[in-house]
Amino acid sequence: MSRQDSPLRTDQPELSSRVARPRTPAHEVLRLPVAVLLDNIRSMYNVGAFFRAADGVGLEKLCLCGITAHPPKKAISKTALGAEETVPWEHDWDAVAMAEDLRRHGFAIAAIETSEHAVDLFEWQPTFPVCVAFGHEVEGLRPELLAMADSHVRIPMRGHKNSLNVATAGGIVLYELLRKYRALSTSSVG
Numbered sequence: 001m002s003r004q005d006s007p008l009r010t011d012q013p014e015l016s017s018r019v020a021r022p023r024t025p026a027h028e029v030l031r032l033p034v035a036v037l038l039d040n041i042r043s044m045y046n047v048g049a050f051f052r053a054a055d056g057v058g059l060e061k062l063c064l065c066g067i068t069a070h071p072p073k074k075a076i077s078k079t080a081l082g083a084e085e086t087v088p089w090e091h092d093w094d095a096v097a098m099a100e101d102l103r104r105h106g107f108a109i110a111a112i113e114t115s116e117h118a119v120d121l122f123e124w125q126p127t128f129p130v131c132v133a134f135g136h137e138v139e140g141l142r143p144e145l146l147a148m149a150d151s152h153v154r155i156p157m158r159g160h161k162n163s164l165n166v167a168t169a170g171g172i173v174l175y176e177l178l179r180k181y182r183a184l185s186t187s188s189v190g
Helices: 044-057 076-082 096-102 143-148 165-187
Strands: 030-041 058-064 089-092 108-112 130-134 151-154
Touching: 030 044, 030 096, 044 058, 044 076, 044 165, 058 076, 058 096, 089 096, 096 108, 096 130, 108 143, 108 165, 130 165, 143 165
Parallel strands: 030 058, 030 130, 058 089, 108 130, 108 151
Antiparallel strands: none
């Protein structure tokens, strides 16, 4: 049976016939009023995945703190696929100082962490601009960042495990923030 004869593919266009989305110059991109703070993320592949998701949602800024690697690094580029060239980012060894600076610039701080007083991601009503903070893959966010957060947010987990890969969690949170921001934008227009 050929691909064209496949009953599962009759309503889908051929890959070669899909229309590519025109590229928007980086200076013309409307930014989502969200920053991500990554504190002590060990894996450069996770950092690259954050760059990729950040580009996808039009993130305002990626804050790389502590031992979190920053471009140029091959392992970051391998996963980011060029997003490290389009997403605004900065590195600082002191995550608390960077979070305080974001707060001075009007950002609310949200710790993405599975703590007992964390609100469910889908019930959370963020105020924009917001900075979402993600911590070390095993140890999570350090106590100082947890203490200064305006809110703690958890991703609902229905299986046996109580955590996700940090980059996977980042993608989920960023796209939920994009959805919520778009809903706010459309409700304020109407």
